[in-house]
Amino acid sequence: RKEVEQDPGPFNVPEGATVAFNCTYSNSASQSFFWYRQDCRKEPKLLMSVYSSGNEDGRFTAQLNRASQYISLLIRDSKLSDSATYLCVVKGSSNTGKLIFGQGTTLQVKP
Amino acid sequence: DAMVIQNPRYQVTQFGKPVTLSCSQTLNHNVMYWYQQKSSQAPKLLFHYYDKDFNNEADTPDNFQSRRPNTSFCFLDIRSPGLGDAAMYLCATSRDLGDNEKLFFGSGTQLSVL
Numbered sequence: 364r365k366e367v368e369q370d371p372g373p374f375n376v377p378e379g380a381t382v383a384f385n386c387t388y389s390n391s392a393s394q395s396f397f398w399y400r401q402d403c404r405k406e407p408k409l410l411m412s413v414y415s416s417g418n419e420d421g422r423f424t425a426q427l428n429r430a431s432q433y434i435s436l437l438i439r440d441s442k443l444s445d446s447a448t449y450l451c452v453v454k455g456s457s458n459t460g461k462l463i464f465g466q467g468t469t470l471q472v473k474p
Numbered sequence: 475d476a477m478v479i480q481n482p483r484y485q486v487t488q489f490g491k492p493v494t495l496s497c498s499q500t501l502n503h504n505v506m507y508w509y510q511q512k513s514s515q516a517p518k519l520l521f522h523y524y525d526k527d528f529n530n531e532a533d534t535p536d537n538f539q540s541r542r543p544n545t546s547f548c549f550l551d552i553r554s555p556g557l558g559d560a561a562m563y564l565c566a567t568s569r570d571l572g573d574n575e576k577l578f579f580g581s582g583t584q585l586s587v588l
Contacts, residue, residue, distance in 0.1 A: 395574055409576050
């Protein structure tokens with residue numbers, strides 16, 4: 364079983380739609396969680412951290428469910444510019460700095 | 475201005491010919507990482523430096539080596555590239571190793587092996 368699992372998609376949605384991605388992780392001791400965005404042939408960029416209480420940044424909402432070991436990302440009012448791959452990232456329990464990336468979920472927003 | 479700089483953007487090498495990828499940072503971060511990302515796959519950590527301390531991942535092949543001569547620079551050496559080593563190589567930094575430390579990535583070097 365992969366340490367971080369995501370549905371690779373692609374998710375094809377029209378502009379203005381709401382779309383949600385889930386990610387599951389295997390290590391129950393994981394401490395930190397992030398969503399990164401990666402455009403085609405570019406480097407990953409931090410989209411947002413994920414906090415236990417859930418957090419929102421504009422049209423983006425991230426939630427963490429420790430009991431079920433999954434993280435979600437909700438995008439409201441999708442824009443064409445949201446088209447990208449969204450990487451779920453989990454940090455382990457030890458202070459090693461090791462971030463484990465999921466395969467990514469590809470989103471394609473259509474006009 | 476770019477804070478984590480990788481050169482070159484594209485690198486072509488021959489099967490078995492040693493190649494070196496470079497990374498520099500202007501952030502004065504303690505930690506520098508090298509990730510390998512193959513097409514449609516997750517970035518995979520090869521190793522990282524905390525200051526001068528080298529930390530190799532258990533499944534990183536011996537073919538991959540790294541050097542960090544000073545805080546600003548870190549190199550990835552592939553001693554004998556195989557066709558399976560063709561990938562995007564991403565350098566990243568973080569200020570420290572705390573739980574909420576964020577990674578700052580360079581733009582990557584796309585390596586082709588002929």
